[in-house]
Amino acid sequence: GNSVTQMEGPVTLSEEAFLTINCTYTATGYPSLFWYVQYPGEGLQLLLKATKADDKGSNKGFEATYRKETTSFHLEKGSVQVSDSAVYFCALRFSSGYSTLTFGKGTMLLVSP
């Protein structure tokens, strides 16, 4: 079956530090890949997506590149802010046929001033 593996958290960083949250996946075929963010007390928001190999998704300074050869979709940001503190979920889904979103377990990011 399909699965998503994320690095364990929490990830603790100081403001302006570089962020990487690792995400790898297992799937038959080539799914679309997503990063969602959940701020404290809120629902999930779509942060970025990539639908095919070598695509780079980007939003709000965050980036992730769909790497087919390593089945990875690592999330990066060059300079984090306190307001980026949240839980980040990596997910995959096939865009054709009946397919549900498969989520990773989430990685909590804590950014201190």
Added chain:
Amino acid sequence: SAVISQKPSRDICQRGTSLTIQCQVDSQVTMMFWYRQQPGQSLTLIATANQGSEATYESGFVIDKFPISRPNLTFSTLTVSNMSPEDSSIYLCSVEGGAGEQYFGPGTRLTVT
């Protein structure tokens, strides 16, 4: 993207009672999804609701416990029946976007005492 609202935003309920959660979307959508997020955990899909047909439940979830209605293309309800403390979770509805992504409502935080 779609704008999704949920009611109630939170509730505290007695064990043995039932709660109906409403999900409203600002546009017509074919598929709506209901998820559960237990404390500190990732999201688990409960069921997929298509307008005019029975909901499709995922393994481990049954209609008697989580009946779903989908009376039109912009609205759905999820009922959590005969609640126990193990049902304490955040319940989220979502709808599908154009590239396989999903957009989520703000969630309903349920505490069962």
